[in-house]
Amino acid sequence: MSSRGLLLAIVIVAVMALVAHRPALAFDEERNFAGSAQLDYDFVPSEPGAVAAPGPATTFQGFTLESALKVAVDISDHLSANVKACYGCHGFELDMAYFDLRAADELNLRVGRFSPSFGAFNLRHDPANHMTSDKPLPYDMGRMLRKGDWYNGVLPSPFPTNGAELNGTHWIGDVAQLDYAGYVVMGFKNDTDPNPTDFNLQESHLPYYVTSDPRPAAGSRIALTLKAGDKSDMTLGGSGMFGTYDPNNRLTYAIVGGDLSLRVGRTAVRMEYLVRRQQMDTSNPDIFKYAIAPVGGDLFAKHGAYVEVEQPLTNALDVLARGDGMYRVGNVSNAVVGSGSDAPGYSPLSYESWVARETLALAFSVERNFRFKGSVELWEFSYADMAGREAELSFHLGAVGSF
Numbered sequence: 227m228s229s230r231g232l233l234l235a236i237v238i239v240a241v242m243a244l245v246a247h248r249p250a251l252a253f254d255e256e257r258n259f260a261g262s263a264q265l266d267y268d269f270v271p272s273e274p275g276a277v278a279a280p281g282p283a284t285t286f287q288g289f290t291l292e293s294a295l296k297v298a299v300d301i302s303d304h305l306s307a308n309v310k311a312c313y314g315c316h317g318f319e320l321d322m323a324y325f326d327l328r329a330a331d332e333l334n335l336r337v338g339r340f341s342p343s344f345g346a347f348n349l350r351h352d353p354a355n356h357m358t359s360d361k362p363l364p365y366d367m368g369r370m371l372r373k374g375d376w377y378n379g380v381l382p383s384p385f386p387t388n389g390a391e392l393n394g395t396h397w398i399g400d401v402a403q404l405d406y407a408g409y410v411v412m413g414f415k416n417d418t419d420p421n422p423t424d425f426n427l428q429e430s431h432l433p434y435y436v437t438s439d440p441r442p443a444a445g446s447r448i449a450l451t452l453k454a455g456d457k458s459d460m461t462l463g464g465s466g467m468f469g470t471y472d473p474n475n476r477l478t479y480a481i482v483g484g485d486l487s488l489r490v491g492r493t494a495v496r497m498e499y500l501v502r503r504q505q506m507d508t509s510n511p512d513i514f515k516y517a518i519a520p521v522g523g524d525l526f527a528k529h530g531a532y533v534e535v536e537q538p539l540t541n542a543l544d545v546l547a548r549g550d551g552m553y554r555v556g557n558v559s560n561a562v563v564g565s566g567s568d569a570p571g572y573s574p575l576s577y578e579s580w581v582a583r584e585t586l587a588l589a590f591s592v593e594r595n596f597r598f599k600g601s602v603e604l605w606e607f608s609y610a611d612m613a614g615r616e617a618e619l620s621f622h623l624g625a626v627g628s629f
Contacts, residue, residue, distance in 0.1 A: 256300040262354035263293035266599070266624035268369060272615055290314075290368070292353050294321065304328050308340075312384075314368065321386050332394040336409075341384045342391055343407035343447040344465040345498055346485040351383045357536060357589040359599050359622035363550040363581065364483075364500045364530025371605050371618060375574055376552065376581070377424045380500040380530040381481055387411045389442060403451040405463075413443025413469035414479065421507045422472050423559040425479075443469025449485075461487040472507065479504040497533040504528075506557065515558045515573055526556025542591045551582035580608045587622075596627040 267289050294312035301307060310322035324338025341348055347365050350356045360369040367373075367382030389411030396404045416422040449463030467481045483500040508514070508524045518524070532550030539545055558573040587601035601622045610616050 255302075258298045259296070260298070260629060261293070261295040262352055262626065262628040263291065264353035264359070264599075264624055264626035266290050266292075266353075266359040266369075266622055268359070268620060268622055270371065270618060270620045272613070272618045294352060296322070319384075319386065321384055330394070332396050334393050336391040336393065337389075339386055339388050340391070341386050342389070342409045342411050342445055342467070343393060344381065344385075344445060344467060344481070345383075345447075345483050345500065346449075346461070346463055346487055346496065347498060348383050348385075353626050354595075354628035357544055357546045357599065358548070358585060358587045358601055359624045362498070362530075362532035362534070362548065363552050363583060364498065364532060371620065372574075372581070372607065372611065376528075376554070380502050380528050380552065381483075385414075387413060387443075401453050403453070405449045405451070406447065408444075408446040410442045410444050413467070414471050416471050417473045421510050421513055421559075422477060423506045423513075424504070425471060441470055441475045443467060445481075457492075458490050460489075461485075471504075477505040477507060492538045494536040495534070496536075497531070499529075499531040501527060501529045506559075513559050515560050515575075516577060518557070523557065526554065526558075529553040544589045544591075546585070546587045546589070548585040548587070549583070550585070551580060553580045554578070574609050574611065576609060578608075582606045595629060596625070599624045599626060 268287055270287055292312070292314040294310055296308065296310040299307045304327060306326045306328070308322045308324055308326070310320075312319050312321045320339060322338075322340050324336050324340045327335040327337075329335075341351075345365070347356075347362060351361065351365065353359070360366065361379075361383060363370060364380040365383035366379040368378075370376065370378060389409055391407055391409035391411070393405070393407035396406075398404060414425045416425055445465070445467030447463060447465040449461055451459055451461040453459045463485045465481075465483045465485075468478070470476065470478050479502060481500065481502045483498060485498040486496070488495045504526055506524050506526060508518050511518050530550070530552040532548060534546060534548035534550075536544060536546045554575065555578045557577065558575045560573055583606070584604045585601055587599065589597050589599050591597040599622065603620045603622070605618045605620065607616050607618075
């Protein structure tokens with residue numbers, strides 16, 4: 227057993243011992259059932275079908291649905307369970323199926339299937355919890371224009387996986403809150419392509435409930451929240467994750483990120499930066515667009531960031547302005563995406579490519595748990611598509627409800 231596994235085993239045993247030695251208390255089991263659903267219509271005027279243009283469509287267009295159903299059960303003072311199923315651009319997914327064994331606020335053990343603690347946005351990834359129809363580009367997995375070129379975002383959210391996590395919260399007086407998490411999970415995989423160059427995230431997470439890769443990924447997060455009063459606070463966080471994604475445990479990936487959230491009165495400002503550094507299988511140089519460099523030729527890096535400001539105008543109307551983007555540097559594969567072979571293809575990305583987007587969105591609450599969303603997005607790319615476009619507009623109109 228590795229030192230990392232041994233340390234995790236010792237801490238797990240310690241948590242179980244603490245809980246076992248606490249006196250038993252009478253406890254009525256409590257259940258909570260919740261859900262949400264969003265219907266969104268995405269219109270891209272420049273896409274084929276809207277106007278005559280050569281080439282295939284490059285985004286999800288038309289009506290798309292995201293929905294989720296969650297059951298939370300408090301079994302005792304120290305044990306709870308959560309199960310969540312969702313449907314979206316990735317198909318049906320078991321987003322959560324885990325137990326929390328809590329010894330204290332500072333020590334909680336989570337085992338099962340869950341999204342490990344990384345970044346700030348993942349806490350709000352449910353469409354009922356944010357004001358736009360889609361997600362920031364670093365976390366995007368479905369509504370990104372030209373998503374097939376980019377293999378989606380840096381860390382598509384949600385990212386459920388199997389494993390164990392230790393987390394907790396420690397209050398420092400009444401003005402500071404320290405949150406931490408450390409985990410060992412299955413992580414991201416690509417066990418179908420003979421020459422893996424990225425994660426298999428194009429269609430669905432479902433094949434990765436079971437994997438031929440026995441080596442887990444590891445990661446952690448720490449965040450400090452400072453409270454200036456009931457209406458103002460600031461949170462600064464950092465996250466990291468490291469693992470291998472091929473069956474032979476040779477190709478590594480490392481993801482790091484930082485986030486800052488500021489709330490002053492009714493105004494919220496959020497920003498995050500993520501970068502993923504990943505090895506590629508270069509055993510077949512013919513599948514790559516450029517010659518393999520003698521140093522660093524088997525690596526690429528994908529950066530992503532967003533800044534957004536959310537401001538309520540009335541009790542029912544909110545406005546959000548966001549700027550986000552991604553930057554990718556490194557060789558690109560010319561193999562057909564998802565083909566599972568070395569068939570020739572074409573990647574429009576260059577050795578250095580970027581995408582930027584500016585979004586203006588409105589959200590109008592009809593009832594407490596139901597609102598309409600509308601947004602306009604300006605996309606700018608460092609490269610032209612098959613129709614010669616380097617900029618595009620998209621429009622979203624949607625409705626979201628929760629219960």
